[in-house]
Amino acid sequence: MENKDLRLKLACMRESLFDEGFLDEFFVQLEEIEDDEINPNFVESIIDLYFTDGTDKVIKLGEELEKTALNRESVFSFGAKRVVQEVNNMRKLFNDNNIDGLRAAYKPMRDEHFTLRSRMIPYGELLHLLRQTPPPPPDDACSSTNDYAESSGSNETI
Numbered sequence: 837m838e839n840k841d842l843r844l845k846l847a848c849m850r851e852s853l854f855d856e857g858f859l860d861e862f863f864v865q866l867e868e869i870e871d872d873e874i875n876p877n878f879v880e881s882i883i884d885l886y887f888t889d890g891t892d893k894v895i896k897l898g899e900e901l902e903k904t905a906l907n908r909e910s911v912f913s914f915g916a917k918r919v920v921q922e923v924n925n926m927r928k929l930f931n932d933n934n935i936d937g938l939r940a941a942y943k944p945m946r947d948e949h950f951t952l953r954s955r956m957i958p959y960g961e962l963l964h965l966l967r968q969t970p971p972p973p974p975d976d977a978c979s980s981t982n983d984y985a986e987s988s989g990s991n992e993t994i
Contacts, residue, residue, distance in 0.1 A: 842966045849959050858952050863915030876967065882914045883960035887953050894949045901939050918948045 853859045870878040922945035929938040 839966065839969045839971060842962060842969060846959070846962050846966060849955075849962065853955060853959065857918055858916065858955060860915045860917035860920075866914055877964075880960050880963050880967075883956050883963075886914050886916070887957065890949065891953065894946050898942055898946060901942050916949075916952055919945065919952055922948050 850859075854863075866879055866882055870876065922941065926938055926941045926945055929941055
């Protein structure tokens with residue numbers, strides 16, 4: 837697949853993730869931090885870290901909910917909007933000491949996490965693949981790769 841095709845596919849995947857509410861503006865900020873010379877794989881690394889560490893935490897939380905005593909752990913987010921909403925709901929239930937509600941809220945949070953994971957892993961893989969292909973000539977810019985960035989107020993391209 838050519839660089840232009842990869843960029844277009846990546847732009848479509850990215851736009852879909854935002855349109856469906858999986859990602860928020862924090863993800864755009866992470867993209868803006870990425871630098872081709874200093875940290876070219878920053879977004880890929882964050883995606884990998886989130887799903888390596890996050891998946892283990894989701895499973896551990898499910899196990900903890902089966903016990904009577906609960907431990908509080910922080911949640912790392914990279915702009916995972918829908919997961920964070922579910923986690924915040926669980927935090928409220930935890931603070932209210934609503935253990936039954938907390939147990940019931942676990943499944944939607946877990947489902948959001950794994951749905952996001954199933955969407956973001958291919959996105960990260962495509963980012964990795966794009967970095968391995970030669971860049972297009974300067975006059976072969978793909979205008980659709982900047983559609984979401986323009987609508988979100990960012991001038992960054994993918």
